[in-house]
Amino acid sequence: xxxxxxxxxxxxxxxxxxxxxxxxxxxxxxxxxxxxxxxxxxxxxxxxxxxxxxxxxxxxxxxxxxxxxxxxxxxxxxxxxxxxxxxxxxxxxxxxxxxxx
Ligand SMILES: [Zn+2]
Numbered sequence: 001x002x003x004x005x006x007x008x009x010x011x012x013x014x015x016x017x018x019x020x021x022x023x024x025x026x027x028x029x030x031x032x033x034x035x036x037x038x039x040x041x042x043x044x045x046x047x048x049x050x051x052x053x054x055x056x057x058x059x060x061x062x063x064x065x066x067x068x069x070x071x072x073x074x075x076x077x078x079x080x081x082x083x084x085x086x087x088x089x090x091x092x093x094x095x096x097x098x099x100x101x
Contacts, residue, residue: 003055006097010079011045017071022045024052029064029092036066044066059099061094069093 001056003023011021020039025046037073045065047055055061065072069089076083076095084094 003057004099006079006081007055007061007095010076011079013075013079014045015074017081018043019067019072020046022032022046024049029062032064045069045072050073060094060096062094064092 007023011023014021020036020043021039022044022059025048026035027049029048032044032046032048045063047061047063051061060091063072066089069085072093073083073085076093080097082096084096085091
């Protein structure tokens, strides 16, 4: 199955707001965060190769992120996604959605 349109649209909007937003980026969250920190990128959102299978086969994915959490939550919600996050910056944001048929 394909990556849901809602994710692509939300990532596109985040990019327009100055985030680095990438899908299937690096093998794991540790590598992704390290990459962005090396590049000096403060605002980023991505999911990893190891999560891409879950994303395609179910209706949820964990997003690795740093930066302005309020904007991330806001943009995800606006595009019909349901972000679940406990407020801890060390924790990934779980995103769920309803599949369109
Ligand atoms: Zn890794």
